[in-house]
Amino acid sequence: MYSIKKVSEMLGIPTVTIRAWEKRYQIINPVRSNGGHRLYSEEDINTLNWIKNQMDEKDLKISEAVSLLKQKTVDRVADVELYTIKKERDNLIEMLYQDLIGLNTIKAHKTIDLAFSLYNYVDVFHNILAPVLYRIGTEWEDGKIAVAQEHFSSQIIMQRCSQFLWSLPIQPNLPKGLSLCPEGEHHQMGLMLFSLFLRNKGLDITYLGPDTPLNELPAIIRMKDISLVVISITNPDNIEELEAWVKTCRRDFPDVKIVLGGTGFQNQRTTMSSYVLPDKVSDWETWYTSTIDK
Amino acid sequence: MYSIKKVSEMLGIPTVTIRAWEKRYQIINPVRSNGGHRLYSEEDINTLNWIKNQMDEKDLKISEAVSLLKQKTVDRVADVELYTIKKERDNLIEMLYQDLIGLNTIKAHKTIDLAFSLYNYVDVFHNILAPVLYRIGTEWEDGKIAVAQEHFSSQIIMQRCSQFLWSLPIQPNLPKGLSLCPEGEHHQMGLMLFSLFLRNKGLDITYLGPDTPLNELPAIIRMKDISLVVISITNPDNIEELEAWVKTCRRDFPDVKIVLGGTGFQNQRTTMSSYVLPDKVSDWETWYTSTIDK
DNA sequence: TAGATTTTGTATAGTTTATGTACAAGTAAT
């Protein structure tokens, strides 16, 4: 906390002027001491300094510098207020896409917050977050958008999804599960959605995520007393290794259920087709009632 | 024990003034003799001396020096309290470590929640989450724990950290920043901590995270009007490529500030050493005041 | 373009607060 004299000396602005700016343009709001003297915070000084720099560098008048400053703050708020108007789902998807492509952390999270406030979370996952990430993933593969944009987007969306992985209630009597993509696999949205589906049913799912070495699974299965393993694959080249692993798993843990999924299985012949799960969410329900909720 | 006159002569402060300070600012509390005369302890004299030095050296008013003093004692009390619950903190670290190693999503989040309820968030980041992740990272490199355990742990800790990246308030007049690790780099905890440090100062930081291709940065810098780029490196092999990039960046964006960090720079000769940031958090403050908060 | 109006920095007046010091009247120490 600084007195007006200190600030005046630091910034080279007369005290009268500082007070006049405060009164005329409401750019700062210093705290007062018991006796009513102004006490300036770092933030206040920042603002004054910025104003003065703008005036000096760009030869602006005080009023112009102030409206620049207000513009900066207003931009954020206005963006957020816009959301309350446009709230149809397609709009939300487009907005979120733009936020993510534009690397706007704050706006993206605000949009997701809005989505969660308008729709139930299952709906948000499947009809907003997943489509956006799918679109971004496709455009990334086509080279239409940059790596950084794709990483940034999936990082934010995955983060929001995984919050639900630990906040939803668990029913301890249901089986425990493990979900993962093998090494070299990075597309985890499908895996996340299915894990959330199971988590929503009350299963205790440990989400290991992408790039998990299959040879580590037996130890984990034993340690956590797992009875359901969910594996997602995008690249068909990984099927062979997975096939071998499934075989040993069936032998070592005959009671453990295995579920496979992901685009890697489309139009591929494999000995494991009985474990492969369809993409449709309605089929998930069928699978669940027949396999887990028997 | 010293009489008021002795103290006055020792410190060069009139007796009247000493009494006025005692009455007005409650900074000292000298014992009284039977007859009511003040008897000053060494501690009282130290306090007075400190106050006087502050006023002389930093040209502070008595009221300002006093509030500094009170702040100092508050800090010390906090230190002492911290010390008494240091055991508790070590306990938390151990608990969290066990939760993460045991792949217990829910318990790990509960432990982190507990940590946030006991300490301020900066403390939690630097003294609980970072040490745990560091320990797990080391044990992973030594082959003591599995890949799955390391991935799982860093996924959870990063998720908790990044929540702060978009919930802390922003000061729009401060510069905008970008933080990232280049391609092939995966250790992001240091980058995250420094990003949080800047975010905490009110800077609008876009966290791109690990594995970001450097050649995409110019477009992003233009798009988001970035004026600060933070890059972290663990592997010294990446220094050469980074050096080239820094050179072109300096040429194309002379106004953009660059900050480099990470263990990759330890004991390495490089032309970029002027941009390299020390590890110590106190040095971060120095860097900030001299570079951003000029 | 001349004159009116607005913007902006600064000045001034009358108070109030902050801070160091002075003084009076009484008590303690030696």
Next chain:
DNA sequence: ATTACTTGTACATAAACTATACAAAATCTA
């Protein structure tokens, strides 16, 4: 008895506060 200390009140000066005023510069208007 003399010197030092106590409390309480008072006072002077510096620094801030509010409010109003004013002049130069910039901008608008007829």
